[in-house]
Amino acid sequence: MIAIVDYGAGNLNSVKKAFDYLGADVVVTDQSQTVMAAHKLVLPGVGHFSSLRALDQAGLREPLLQAAFAGKPFLGICLGMQWLFDGSEECNEVAGAGIFRGECRQFPSSVKSPHVGWNSLTLQKGSRLLRGIAQDSFVYYTHSFHAPVVAATSAASEYGLQFTGAVEQSNIFGVQFHPEKSGDVGLAILKNFCEV
Amino acid sequence: MLTKRIIACLDVDGGRVVKGVRFKNLRDTGDPAECATAHARSGADEIVLLDITATSGNRHTLLDVVRATARSLFVPFTVGGGIRQLDDAAAVFDAGADKIAINSAAVRDPTLIGKIAGCFGSQAVVVSIDARKVKGRSANPGHEVFTAGGRVPTGRDAIQWAREAAACGAGEILLTSMDRDGTQAGFDCELVRKVAEAVPIPVIASGGAGSALDFIQVFGEGCADAALAASIFHFGIESVAQLKHELHNASVPVRWPC
Numbered sequence: 021m022i023a024i025v026d027y028g029a030g031n032l033n034s035v036k037k038a039f040d041y042l043g044a045d046v047v048v049t050d051q052s053q054t055v056m057a058a059h060k061l062v063l064p065g066v067g068h069f070s071s072l073r074a075l076d077q078a079g080l081r082e083p084l085l086q087a088a089f090a091g092k093p094f095l096g097i098c099l100g101m102q103w104l105f106d107g108s109e110e111c112n113e114v115a116g117a118g119i120f121r122g123e124c125r126q127f128p129s130s131v132k133s134p135h136v137g138w139n140s141l142t143l144q145k146g147s148r149l150l151r152g153i154a155q156d157s158f159v160y161y162t163h164s165f166h167a168p169v170v171a172a173t174s175a176a177s178e179y180g181l182q183f184t185g186a187v188e189q190s191n192i193f194g195v196q197f198h199p200e201k202s203g204d205v206g207l208a209i210l211k212n213f214c215e216v
Numbered sequence: 217m218l219t220k221r222i223i224a225c226l227d228v229d230g231g232r233v234v235k236g237v238r239f240k241n242l243r244d245t246g247d248p249a250e251c252a253t254a255h256a257r258s259g260a261d262e263i264v265l266l267d268i269t270a271t272s273g274n275r276h277t278l279l280d281v282v283r284a285t286a287r288s289l290f291v292p293f294t295v296g297g298g299i300r301q302l303d304d305a306a307a308v309f310d311a312g313a314d315k316i317a318i319n320s321a322a323v324r325d326p327t328l329i330g331k332i333a334g335c336f337g338s339q340a341v342v343v344s345i346d347a348r349k350v351k352g353r354s355a356n357p358g359h360e361v362f363t364a365g366g367r368v369p370t371g372r373d374a375i376q377w378a379r380e381a382a383a384c385g386a387g388e389i390l391l392t393s394m395d396r397d398g399t400q401a402g403f404d405c406e407l408v409r410k411v412a413e414a415v416p417i418p419v420i421a422s423g424g425a426g427s428a429l430d431f432i433q434v435f436g437e438g439c440a441d442a443a444l445a446a447s448i449f450h451f452g453i454e455s456v457a458q459l460k461h462e463l464h465n466a467s468v469p470v471r472w473p474c
Contacts, residue, residue, distance in 0.1 A: 031309045031336060038290060067337035134339060134387060136418045137441065138261055138471040139218045158219065158471040160261075160292060162339040162387070179218055201292050201314065203256070203474060 022046045022214070023058035025084065025100075027065070027074040035064045035097065038200035038207060044214050055083040060092060060213070065099030069110040069124070069165065072103050076114075085117060093216045094192045095149075101187065101194030102167055110165050119192055122168040131180035134164040139177045139197075141185050147174035149193045150186060151212050157205045159185065159197035167196065191216075219469045220435045221442035222456055223262040223420060224255035224449050226285075228297075229269045231277045249284040252293075255449060258456040259474045262292040264317065264390070264444060268365060270298025279311045286312025296344055296390075305332045309340070317390055319344040320363035323370055323377070326384045333385035341388075342420075343381040347374035347407060348394040359393075359407055366394050374407065375414050382415040389419045390444065396424025398447050403430055405438035412439040420444050428454070428462035435468055 022039060026032055026048050039046040039062075046062075047054065055061065061084065065071065075081050088094045096104045107116045108124035116124075127133045138158040143150060159177075166183035169176050175186040177197075187194040193213065199206035226233045226248050233246045252263045265285060267278045275298065282295050295308045296317025305316045316336075322329050322343050333341045346366050347359040359374040378389050391411050393404035403424045412419040418441035421434045425445035434440045448454050460472040 031314070031340070033310065033312055034286075034314055037286070037312065041288070041290075066339055132416055132418060132441070134417070135218065136339065136388060137218050137221050158474060162292075198292075201290060203291055207290055 021058050022060040022062060023054055024048045024062045024064060025055060025075075025080060026050045027078055027080060028071065031066075032064055034198075034200045035062065038210055039214070042207065042211050042214055050078055050080070052079050052083040055080060055087060058087070058092070060216075061087055061094045062097065062213075063095070063100030063103060064097045065103075066162070067099065069099065069102065069108040070114055072099065072116075073114050075103075081117075088117070088119065088192055091191050093213065095213050096194040097200075098163060098196060098198060101184075101196050102165065104187065104192065104194045105167050108165055119189070120167070120170055120172055120187055120194070122170055124165045124167050126165055128180040134162055135166070135179045136162045138202075139179060139185075141175040141177060143175050144169075144173050147186065147188050148216055149188055149195070149209060149212050150174055152208060153205060159195075159199070159202040159205055161197045163196060217469050219261075219471045220440070220463070221261040221420075222259070222431070222460060222463075222470065223264055223442055223444040224252075224260040224456060225264045225266060225422070225444045225446040226251050227266050227268045227446055228278070228281060229267075231281050234268070248281050249287070252285045252289055255456055256289055256291050259460045259472065260291065260456045261442070261471055262294065263289060264294040264296065266317065267295070267297030275304075275307075279307060282308060282311040282313055294342055296342070301328065302331050302335065305336070309336060315340045315342050315387070317342040317344040319346065320368075322381060322384075323361065323363050323372070326380060329381060329384040329386050333387070338385050338387040341386050342390050343378075343386040343388075344390040344392070345374055345378060345381070345411075346392045346394050349404075349407075362394060366397075375410050378411045378415050378419075382417050386417060388417055388441075389415060391419055391421060393423035397422075399424055400426030400447060402426060403434040403438055403440070403443065405433055408434055408438035408440050412441070418442060428459055428466070431459065431463060432466050432468055435463075
């Protein structure tokens, strides 16, 4: 069972719908027991980094970290991916999980923000999540802050600078783009996660 | 590289896709869910569904249409028309929309933009502006904002309103030239450029798409981030795939092949 973690940050329908379409056994939950019982976890989220404070308030941070460290496949999407890093200059008071090092920052003033639309992926290394995805495939982004390119970055995109599009380390995966809104490419990525 | 988006728009009336010329003379062109899926398959980067005769009486019809359309659509999906308050937006999101477009209600109460953005994020709020060139003798008469589906003049300047909407928390501006709507005479590149230069958020150009050249111009001299069309696609004049192929050949960055 895949648990999509609901901590009140935006609309989770489209993520659930995509997994339903793929025939996955998926639930949306805000309960720590369900998080602990799940075999795989998805942490979605859009909006402000401060909304991740709700994870702490709902007592979900520890169960999520335990699951991740126990080796359960974990997918952070958009804000959920940013949470896997140390934090974000969008809200310094809320700590990220610190699994990947670095802070999320604003785009340079040379480009419009938010970064909205379809951008191409430059694959950096072998990736289980991106298995079968072609170099320069297009995915849909909508965000104002970006994570730096790190050793674990599996794909980068360019918008005023290079930033992490996808990141991966053993069982922990993150994507800044929205696979549930990225057409066939996105569905293939979610299917890979189902099969990890 | 970030690509220029091609957005297919479905104008919906009573649960059917229709399209008029200059906001009038509606013709029936099909089922919204079928049209949306066909456009997405053809390469549309987003789908926008506008309930053009939104009244409280047909809200349930609209939500059913949104639900049916969203079910098998895996590209961004925006819904507009008749969203007057936060609850209306919440119902549309719940039915499967990724973004909502607001127009008249935002002009009436600009704080609505921030209220919806506060709950669902700025990326989910598109402020739709219908503008018409002011007839006058001055060198730069400007464009006036109209509401209620182009029926009610507001006396407001389109560029100033776009700026205010962005400051209130809008994630994107959907800018429709009423002078060009449905005419296939080309986008109003001058208007689009002025708004695109005035706001820090993406601008979607709408109204007047007739050929691939119109798109090349609006992305070039118009500085649009995205362009929306309805008539051009619905009557088989040009599919999204044909259009993107032509744009790609003209070195416009588009998601192609998709």
